[in-house]
Amino acid sequence: MELSDKQLAAEKAAEQVKDGMVLGIGSGSTVNYMLQKLAERIETEGIQIKGIPSSKKTEKLANELGISLTTFAEHHHIDLAIDGADEIDEHFQLAKGGGGSLVREKMVDSHADYFIVIAGADKLVKRLGAFPLPVEVIPFGWEVTEKKLQELGCQTTLRYQEEKPFVSDNGNYIIDCQFKSIEEPENVHKEIKALLGVVETGIFINMVNEVIISENGKIKVVKP
Numbered sequence: 502m503e504l505s506d507k508q509l510a511a512e513k514a515a516e517q518v519k520d521g522m523v524l525g526i527g528s529g530s531t532v533n534y535m536l537q538k539l540a541e542r543i544e545t546e547g548i549q550i551k552g553i554p555s556s557k558k559t560e561k562l563a564n565e566l567g568i569s570l571t572t573f574a575e576h577h578h579i580d581l582a583i584d585g586a587d588e589i590d591e592h593f594q595l596a597k598g599g600g601g602s603l604v605r606e607k608m609v610d611s612h613a614d615y616f617i618v619i620a621g622a623d624k625l626v627k628r629l630g631a632f633p634l635p636v637e638v639i640p641f642g643w644e645v646t647e648k649k650l651q652e653l654g655c656q657t658t659l660r661y662q663e664e665k666p667f668v669s670d671n672g673n674y675i676i677d678c679q680f681k682s683i684e685e686p687e688n689v690h691k692e693i694k695a696l697l698g699v700v701e702t703g704i705f706i707n708m709v710n711e712v713i714i715s716e717n718g719k720i721k722v723v724k725p
């Protein structure tokens with residue numbers, strides 16, 4: 502069976518995990534492939550790692566695959582983080598949170614010595630913004646937070662799941678913000694983050710050390 506591009510990128514990243522590492526584990530379908538490959542390596546090569554998962558879904562899959570997990574309470578330091586993305590722009594800035602895990606992902610990815618992003622080439626964009634930007638907000642007064650977001654020039658949608666507002670692992674809501682395009686991601690992030698009620702945005706600025714991209718079966722490793 503031919504492997505998909507995201508699977509190829511994910512497997513390549515799994516090869517970079519070294520014995521004894523504390524690994525930050527992102528979330529999403531691409532990361533799930535990385536976890537499967539990592540579980541294989543643990544089984545066949547006997548490497549030992551401890552993972553800090555960035556979502557309950559990742560935690561569940563890691564447990565099912567027998568990958569040892571730890572927490573920030575035990576380890577204040579992450580050697581390597583591997584995560585997917587919804588968009589990667591030409592300056593290596595990211596939009597994340599399509600699966601609603603952006604807050605924990607940002608915690609995990611930003612506390613790593615080295616952060617690798619894995620994706621198929623379909624995630625590469627010139628500018629962020631075609632993918633509606635996820636913003637995590639506290640449920641209390643989300644309606645007024647949404648108004649403030651709209652005043653920044655985007656169309657907003659409260660994320661739903663099974664006919665109820667989607668609730669993040671932190672007990673919050675996600676408002677997806679459709680901008681025409683995001684010219685200056687850092688400024689947009691700062692403006693949104695300054696709003697009362699906002700917990701975090703899905704814009705990840707200046708965090709990436711390496712991107713592993715696969716396009717039509719060909720893997721490319723790019724560094725900022």
Ligand SMILES: O=C[C@H](O)[C@H](O)[C@H](O)COP(=O)(O)O
Pocket residue numbers: 527528529530531532584585586587596597598599600601602603606
């Ligand atoms: O909240 C979810 C994350 O930011 C994911 O890493 C992102 O949505 C990419 O997911 P996937 O690998 O499924 O495309």
